[in-house]
Amino acid sequence: MDVIIRNVTKGLLPFIIVFGVYILLHGHLTPGGSFPGGVIIASGVALLAISFGLRKAERLVKEETAHVVEGIVALFLVLVVLFESFARDMLTPTGMAFGLWSAQHVLLLNVVGGVMVSMALILIVFLLMKE
Amino acid sequence: MIEVYVGMVLIALTGMYCMVWKKNMIKKVIGLGIFTNSIHLLLIAIGFRTNGIPPILTQVNADYFAMQAVDPLPQALVLTSIVIQLSVTALALGIVTLAYRHLKTLDTERMNRLRG
Amino acid sequence: MIVYLLLVLFAATFLVLIVKRDEIAIIAILFSFFSMCYMFMNPEIMVFGFGGWSPPFGIVWVLDKLNVFLALLVTGISSVIAVYSLKYIKERRHRYYTLLCLITIGLLGVSLTGDIFNLYVFFEILSVSSYALVAFFLNEHAIEGAFKYLMVGSMTSLFILIGIAMLYGLTGTLNFADLASKISHDPPYMVALGLLVAGFSLKATIVPFHAWKPDAIEGTPAPIGAIFTSVSTAIGVYGILRILFIFNLIQINWVLILFGAITMLLGALMALVQVNVKRMLAYSGVSQIGYVIMVIGFGTLLGITSGLYHILNNALIKTLLFMGIGIGIYLTGKENLNEMGMKNTPLLICVGIGLLSLSGIPPLNGFVSKWLIFMASWEISPMLTAIAIIASALTLAYSFKIFSAMFLANRKIEAKVPKILLIPVIILTALCVFIGVFPQAGLNMIEPAVNALLNQNQYITAVFGG
Amino acid sequence: MFEQWSLFALAFMGFIFLGFLIYMLGNRKSRKEEMKYETYTCGEPFPKVSIGVENFYHAVKRSLGIKDLRSHHSGRISDYLIWVVIGTVIVILLTVVWV
Numbered sequence: 001m002d003v004i005i006r007n008v009t010k011g012l013l014p015f016i017i018v019f020g021v022y023i024l025l026h027g028h029l030t031p032g033g034s035f036p037g038g039v040i041i042a043s044g045v046a047l048l049a050i051s052f053g054l055r056k057a058e059r060l061v062k063e064e065t066a067h068v069v070e071g072i073v074a075l076f077l078v079l080v081v082l083f084e085s086f087a088r089d090m091l092t093p094t095g096m097a098f099g100l101w102s103a104q105h106v107l108l109l110n111v112v113g114g115v116m117v118s119m120a121l122i123l124i125v126f127l128l129m130k131e
Numbered sequence: 132m133i134e135v136y137v138g139m140v141l142i143a144l145t146g147m148y149c150m151v152w153k154k155n156m157i158k159k160v161i162g163l164g165i166f167t168n169s170i171h172l173l174l175i176a177i178g179f180r181t182n183g184i185p186p187i188l189t190q191v192n193a194d195y196f197a198m199q200a201v202d203p204l205p206q207a208l209v210l211t212s213i214v215i216q217l218s219v220t221a222l223a224l225g226i227v228t229l230a231y232r233h234l235k236t237l238d239t240e241r242m243n244r245l246r247g
Numbered sequence: 248m249i250v251y252l253l254l255v256l257f258a259a260t261f262l263v264l265i266v267k268r269d270e271i272a273i274i275a276i277l278f279s280f281f282s283m284c285y286m287f288m289n290p291e292i293m294v295f296g297f298g299g300w301s302p303p304f305g306i307v308w309v310l311d312k313l314n315v316f317l318a319l320l321v322t323g324i325s326s327v328i329a330v331y332s333l334k335y336i337k338e339r340r341h342r343y344y345t346l347l348c349l350i351t352i353g354l355l356g357v358s359l360t361g362d363i364f365n366l367y368v369f370f371e372i373l374s375v376s377s378y379a380l381v382a383f384f385l386n387e388h389a390i391e392g393a394f395k396y397l398m399v400g401s402m403t404s405l406f407i408l409i410g411i412a413m414l415y416g417l418t419g420t421l422n423f424a425d426l427a428s429k430i431s432h433d434p435p436y437m438v439a440l441g442l443l444v445a446g447f448s449l450k451a452t453i454v455p456f457h458a459w460k461p462d463a464i465e466g467t468p469a470p471i472g473a474i475f476t477s478v479s480t481a482i483g484v485y486g487i488l489r490i491l492f493i494f495n496l497i498q499i500n501w502v503l504i505l506f507g508a509i510t511m512l513l514g515a516l517m518a519l520v521q522v523n524v525k526r527m528l529a530y531s532g533v534s535q536i537g538y539v540i541m542v543i544g545f546g547t548l549l550g551i552t553s554g555l556y557h558i559l560n561n562a563l564i565k566t567l568l569f570m571g572i573g574i575g576i577y578l579t580g581k582e583n584l585n586e587m588g589m590k591n592t593p594l595l596i597c598v599g600i601g602l603l604s605l606s607g608i609p610p611l612n613g614f615v616s617k618w619l620i621f622m623a624s625w626e627i628s629p630m631l632t633a634i635a636i637i638a639s640a641l642t643l644a645y646s647f648k649i650f651s652a653m654f655l656a657n658r659k660i661e662a663k664v665p666k667i668l669l670i671p672v673i674i675l676t677a678l679c680v681f682i683g684v685f686p687q688a689g690l691n692m693i694e695p696a697v698n699a700l701l702n703q704n705q706y707i708t709a710v711f712g713g
Numbered sequence: 714m715f716e717q718w719s720l721f722a723l724a725f726m727g728f729i730f731l732g733f734l735i736y737m738l739g740n741r742k743s744r745k746e747e748m749k750y751e752t753y754t755c756g757e758p759f760p761k762v763s764i765g766v767e768n769f770y771h772a773v774k775r776s777l778g779i780k781d782l783r784s785h786h787s788g789r790i791s792d793y794l795i796w797v798v799i800g801t802v803i804v805i806l807l808t809v810v811w812v
Contacts, residue, residue: 031185067264071261078257082251082254085250124221127225128224128225143409147798150398150794151794159790166402173409174412174415205412208415211368212408215368219371219375219401223398223401226390229385230394233386242391244788245392245395245465245466246462246786247521247786394790398793398794399797403797432812438808440808441805441807441808444804445800445804445805448800448804455796455797455799458796461786519770520773610726648769651769684726686718687718687719
C-alpha cells in the first residue's frame with residue numbers, strides 16, 4: 001500500500017482501538033455495544049493487515065491466539081449468563097443514568113461479547129487474506 | 132415517507148437482479164449484500180418518525196418521550212440482521228475462494244457438474 | 248430452565264473445539280433429547296420469558312404440544328446422527344461436531360420459540376451451519392452444492408425477513424400470540440403471509456424451491472443428508488404450519504394442495520431416473536414432503552393428523568435409509584448405485600425394511616401414515632387420492648431400484664460393518680416396525696399436537712396468562 | 714382408529730415369517746442339486762447377469778416428460794434463483810387472490 005495509508009494507519013490505529021473499547025464499555029449507556037465495538041477493534045487490525053501486510057498484523061494478534069481466545073471467551077459468555085441467572089443482585093446496581101458502573105450484567109456481557117466478536121472478525125480477515 | 136419505501140423496493144430489485152442475472156460469483160455475493168441492506172432500510176423506515184428523538188430515556192419527561200422517540204426495536208433487529216448478514220457473507224466468500232481453487236474460474240455457468 | 252439447555256449446547260459447541268473431545272457434543276445433544284422427553288411428559292403449555300420480561304415485550308419460548316413434539320423429533324434424530332457420525336466422519340471431526348451442535352441449536356430454537364424475529368435468528372443459525380456442513384468435504388461437488396444452497400437459501404431467508412418487517416410495520420408486535428390477536432386478512436397481510444410461506448417452503452422443498460436439495464445432498468456426508476431430508480424439512484413444514492396458525496388460516500387451502508400434488512409427483516419421477524444414491528434419496532424426500540404439504544392444505548383434523556404423522560414417519564425412514572446407505576458408502580467408497588453391491592445380512596434387513604416402509608407396505612410405519620393420507624384426501628377429492636397412490640407406486644419402483652443395486656448385484660463386497668454404525672440403524676428399524684405394528688402409540692403422540700394447532704385461543708391465553 | 718390393526722399387523726408379520734421358513738426348508742434340499750447345473754451358451758458357461766442401474770427404467774428415462782424435466786434441472790444457480798423468485802411471486806399472488 002502507498003505511503004499515505006501507511007502513515008495514516010500508524011497514527012490512527014491506537015485511536016481506532018481505543019474508540020472500539022470505549023464503545024464496548026459504554027454499550028449499556030449509549031448506542032453501540034458488543035458487536036459494533038468488536039467490529040471497530042477488528043477493523044483496526046484489518047487496516048493494519050491491509051496496509052502493512054499480514055505478518056505485521058500477526059505480530060499484534062496471532063491466528064492461533066485468536067482461535068483459542070474466541071473459544072475461551074465464548075465459554076466465559078456461558079459463565080456470565082449462568083452467574084446472572086443465579087446471582088443477579090450481587091452484580092452492579094441498575095438505573096443510574098450515565099453511570100458506567102450500572103445496569104447489572106450488561107457491561108460484562110458487552111465486554112465478553114465484544115472480545116468474541118473482534119476475535120472472530122480478525123480470524124475471518126486473516127483467513128480470507130491468506131487465500 | 133413513501134419515497135423511502137419506493138427506494139427500498141428499487142434497491143431490493145437491483146439486488147435481486149444482481150443475484151439472479153450476474154454470472155460472476157463475487158457479484159452474486161455483492162447482490163446478496165445489496166438485497167439485505169434494502170431490507171435493513173425498510174426496517175429502519177418502519178421505526179422512523181419525523182422530528183423524532185433518539186430512544187434514550189434521560190431528563191425529558193416520559194410523555195414527551197413516548198410521543199417523540201423513534202421505535203428502538205427495528206434498530207435492534209437491524210443490528211441482529213447485520214450480524215447474520217456478516218456471517219453469511221464471510222461464509223460465502225470462503226466458499227467462493229474454495230470454488231476458485233477447484234474450478235479456476237469465477238463463472239457460475241461453469242459450475243454445473245451436479246444436475247439432472 | 249430452557250436457558251440451561253441452550254447454554255449446555257452452546258458451551259458444547261465451543262468446548263469441542265478447545266478440548267478436542269467429540270464425546271462432549273454427543274453428551275450435550277443426548278442431554279437435550281432427554282430433557283425434551285421430560286418436557287414432553289408435562290401436559291400443560293409452558294412459557295419461558297427470557298430476561299424476566301413479560302410476553303408481548305420480551306422474547307418468549309412457548310412449549311405447547313406441537314412445539315415439543317417437533318423438538319423431541321429434532322433432538323432425537325440429531326442424537327442418533329451424532330452417535331452415528333463418531334465413526335462415519337474420519338477427518339476434521341471436531342469441526343463437524345461443532346457444526347452439528349450449532350445445527351441442533353438452530354433446529355431446537357426454531358421449533359420452540361414464540362417470537363417471530365427470534366425464529367428468524369434461529370432459522371439463520373440453522374441455515375448458516377447447514378451451508379457450512381454441505382461444504383464439509385471441501386471437494387468440488389461439496390463446494391458447488393454449498394454455493395448453490397447458500398445463494399438460494401439466503402435469498403429466501405431475506406424473503407422471510409421482509410415478511411417479518413411487514414408484519415411488524417402493520418401490527419407493531421413480534422410475539423406469535425400477540426400477532427395472532429392483531430392480524431386481519433387484508434391484502435398487505437396476505438403479501439406478508441405469501442413471503443413467509445415462500446421462505447419456509449425452501450427448507451421444506453416444495454417444488455419450485457426444491458432444486459438446491461439434490462445438489463446439496465450429493466456433496467454432503469450421508470448423516471447430514473439425513474438431517475436435510477428428515478428434520479430440516481420438518482422445520483420448514485412447521486414454519487408454514489405456524490404461520491398459518493398465526494393467521495388463523497388452517498382451513499382448506501388450494502395453494503398448498505396444488506403445490507403439494509405437483510411436488511409429490513415430480514419428486515418421485517425425478518427419483519426414478521437417478522443413478523447417485525444420495526441424489527435419489529434427496530428427490531425421494533422432496534416427494535414425501537409433497538404428501539405432507541397436500542394434506543396440510545386440507546385443513547381438516549384427519550388431514551393435519553396424517554400430515555404430522557407422515558412427518559414423523561418420514562423423518563424415521565429417511566434417517567434410517569441415509570444411515571444404511573451411508574454404511575454402504577463408508578464400506579465401498581462409491582456413491583454410484585452400480586458400484587455399491589454388498590453382502591451383509593443385518594444391513595440388508597434394515598435397509599430392506601426401510602425401503603418397504605418408504606413405499607408403504609402394510610405392517611410398517613410408512614403404510615400407517617399413507618393410509619391416513621389416502622383417507623384424508625378421499626374426503627376432499629378422489630382425484631387427489633389417485634395422485635397420491637400413483638406417487639406411492641413410483642416410490643415402490645425406485646425403492647426396488649436401490650434394493651436391487653445394493654443387494655442383488657453381481658459384484659459383491661463382503662465387509663464387516665462397525666458396530667457403532669449399525670446400532671443406530673437397528674434402533675431406527677425397530678422404531679419403524681414398532682410404529683407399524685402399534686400405530687396408536689404414534690397417534691397418541693400426535694393428537695395433542697394437532698389439538699394445539701387447531702386451538703388458537705388456548706395458545707393466546709396460555710402465553711398471556713402465564 | 715387402529716383398534717384391530719396391531720393384531721392384523723402381527724398376524725401379517727407372522728405369515729411372512731412362516732412363508733420365509735417354509736421357503737428356507739424347501740430350499741435346503743434342492744440347493745445341492747442346483748450346484749450341478751450351469752447355464753451354457755455356445756459351449757461356454759453363461760455368467761450370471763444382473764441389470765445395470767442405467768438401464769433399470771429404460772423406457773421411463775427416454776420418455777419425453779422426464780427428459781424435459783431433467784434438462785430443466787440444469788445445475789445453474791441462475792435458473793434456481795429464477796425459479797425461487799417466480800415461485801415466490803406465484804405464491805404471493807395466489808394467497809392474495811384465493812385466501
